[in-house]
Structure formats: structure tokens, C-alpha cells
Amino acid sequence: MRWYFSPKHLLHDPDREVRAGTPTPGYEVARRAEIIAAELSRDEELHRGEVRAYDRRVIDQVHDPRMVDWLEEAWAECRPFSEHREIIPDVYRHAGLSVPGTAGREPLQKPLARLGFYSFDSMTPIVEGTYEASRSAVDVALSALEHALETGGVAYGLCRPPGHHAASAMIGGYCYFNNAAVTAAEMARRLGGPVAIVDVDYHHGNGTQSIFYDRDDVFYASLHGAPARAFPYYLGYRDESGQGAGHGWNHNVELERAVADEEYLYLLARVIEVVHAKNVVGVVISLGVDTYMNDPISDLALSKAAYFPAGRLFRELALPTVVVQEGGYDQVDLGVNVRSFLRGVGGLDAAGPV
Ligand code: Q9C
Ligand code: ZN
Numbered sequence: 001m002r003w004y005f006s007p008k009h010l011l012h013d014p015d016r017e018v019r020a021g022t023p024t025p026g027y028e029v030a031r032r033a034e035i036i037a038a039e040l041s042r043d044e045e046l047h048r049g050e051v052r053a054y055d056r057r058v059i060d061q062v063h064d065p066r067m068v069d070w071l072e073e074a075w076a077e078c079r080p081f082s083e084h085r086e087i088i089p090d091v092y093r094h095a096g097l098s099v100p101g102t103a104g105r106e107p108l109q110k111p112l113a114r115l116g117f118y119s120f121d122s123m124t125p126i127v128e129g130t131y132e133a134s135r136s137a138v139d140v141a142l143s144a145l146e147h148a149l150e151t152g153g154v155a156y157g158l159c160r161p162p163g164h165h166a167a168s169a170m171i172g173g174y175c176y177f178n179n180a181a182v183t184a185a186e187m188a189r190r191l192g193g194p195v196a197i198v199d200v201d202y203h204h205g206n207g208t209q210s211i212f213y214d215r216d217d218v219f220y221a222s223l224h225g226a227p228a229r230a231f232p233y234y235l236g237y238r239d240e241s242g243q244g245a246g247h248g249w250n251h252n253v254e255l256e257r258a259v260a261d262e263e264y265l266y267l268l269a270r271v272i273e274v275v276h277a278k279n280v281v282g283v284v285i286s287l288g289v290d291t292y293m294n295d296p297i298s299d300l301a302l303s304k305a306a307y308f309p310a311g312r313l314f315r316e317l318a319l320p321t322v323v324v325q326e327g328g329y330d331q332v333d334l335g336v337n338v339r340s341f342l343r344g345v346g347g348l349d350a351a352g353p354v
Helices: 007-009 030-041 056-060 064-080 111-116 132-151 178-193 206-212 261-277 304-317 334-345
Strands: 003-004 017-019 022-024 154-156 195-199 220-226 250-255 282-286 321-325
Touching: 003 017, 003 132, 003 206, 007 132, 022 030, 030 334, 056 132, 056 178, 064 111, 064 132, 132 178, 132 261, 132 321, 178 195, 178 206, 178 220, 178 282, 178 321, 195 261, 206 220, 206 250, 220 261, 250 261, 261 304, 282 304, 282 334, 304 334, 321 334
Parallel strands: 003 154, 154 321, 195 220, 195 282, 220 250, 282 321
Antiparallel strands: 017 022
16 A cells, blocks of 8 residues: 655644643644654555655635635735744634625735634644645645555555635634545546545544535534534534535434444444445545543543554445545554554554564
């Protein structure tokens, strides 16, 4: 199996995020990706492929081009207003700040108001290199897609920053461009048939859900901490099943706290059956390993032993598959958990070379 990784992720290096009003060091750090890359480099059965640069038009297929323009300019235009390296919003476009027909009004003259227009939380800072790093994460995912389409097999994009909380015109949850959504939309277009995104990150992928909510070319299925207690709180409920042409094309499974291996694998197998019944022709996996028992910001209880069988369950589908990295914040076992999942989905044996 091939994996893809770009050192440009290092350009996104905020020192802090704001939680409960307090600046804190932040969990989504550059070291995460370096840890995963180091672990995969040790595995002789996983081969690193060449990352290509893709045209912005691929991103514009799922993101509002005005947001893409904005993200490119955001740091420079907000820079004079921040005392730090990061820009963090202080006013947000809450749903209550619009009446029908006004939700699209972008305050072009005020950089911080524009920042709040496109952001939904204070944990997703913008630094000088955020745009370039985010573009590179999309390049990584699309390079993996290219390989999966060429071989009909599996490829992994070690994307950073992650993407599944980013919607068409909204950043948040450490996410800027939705790598999985861009990849799935392009995969569906190239294959000429519907594809599925299976999101196994601890958090609900609100951005991915929103992007495809009224579409029947991408089926979105997610298992995640129930939003009544888990970020992003306002989406991810089981009754959100899609609308219009997309009705029946969204599937949320809410997990209680402390769900462990056996129950998780049972529920994931059922989700994969649902995907199978959709007759999709390709799969994108949003892989977050923040389901791990030692994850510092999550409350599930998966052990290291869960990730290999979790990956292997996807082999049942026997479809071109792109795995993209989302969350996972335990820096001790992050790398081994990702590697185990990849060996599972890649059809390699459990142990593997050291
Ligand atoms: N007390 C991803 O895993 N903060 N994003 C949660 C919990 C934000 C996670 C606060 C979590 C975002 C890609
Ligand atoms: Zn997550």
C-alpha cells in the first residue's frame, strides 16, 4: 500500500488555541503528523508515494470559492489586529444574526468580522502558513486518490491539517479544507458513480455531512461520540438522514462514552453493511484515532488491538479506497494505531515488520 505525506504541513504551526476563553497550547500540533510519518516509515510494506500539486478548481467543487479566496488572504489582512502569531475570531456569525435571505452577507471591509463569518470556534487559529499547509493536505489526499483509482486498491493520505469539520464556507474543529469531501466528490466524478465516506473519527464530521446533505453521489456515514456531550455538539444526531435527493444518504451512529473494542467493531461492521447496500463504487475513510482510550480530548475506550480489525472490516467492500487522516491526539500511540488500521485495510498481516 502507498501513503502520501507533505512536509508543507509544518507551515501550519499555531502556538495556541482558545478553550473556554483561555489560550492553551493546542492539541492539533505538527508533531502529530511527524509521529505518524515516522511510524509508517519503519514499515517496509508501506511505500511512500510522490505528492502532486492539484489545481484549486478541485477544491472549488466542494468549497465556496469566496471562502477559498478569503483563507488565502485571512492571515495577512487580520495580522494588524492580533498581538500573537495566530488570528483567532472573537465574533461569530451565529444563526441568530440573520433573517431569511441575508446569511450570505460577507463583511468585506472588516477583517475580523470576515474571520468570524467563516469560523465556528476559537480552536481553529490561522497562522501565516495555514493556507499553504491546507492546500498541501488536499494535494496529499488527491495524490492518494490518484493511486487508488489507478490500482483499484487502497492508499493513505497523511493529511494535516485535518478536514471533516470544515463545510463549504466554514472552518472549525482544527479544519480548513475538507480533504475527505474534496476527495470523495472528485472520486465520484471520476468513477461516474456514487461513493461513500465512512468517518471513524471520534467527532462527528459536521462539515462533510453538510457538504453532501442534499446529494446522492456521496453517502456519508459516521460513528462518533454523541453530540449531546461531544464536539461539535450541534450536528451528528441519528435522525439527520439527508434531504431532497440526499434523503437516506446520511447515516449517523451516536456512541455513548467508554464504548470499547467489541461493541465498536460490531457497530462499524453494521455501518459497512449499510455502505454495501448503497452499491457505491468507491470509499473514502475519514480516519481519526481519537477513539483511542488514552486520547486526551475524547472519551471512548478503544484499545490498540481495535485498529487492525477495524481496518480489515473495509476489505469486505473490495472497492478503491482512500484513507485520509483526521484527528487523534495521544502522541504516544498515535502512530502505531494508524499503522495498525492501515495494515488492516491494506490486507497485510497484523504484526508486520518492526
Ligand atoms: N473539550 C478533529 O478531531 N475541541 N477535531 C473539543 C473538547 C475541538 C477535533 C473540546 C475538537 C476538534 C479533527
Ligand atoms: Zn476528532
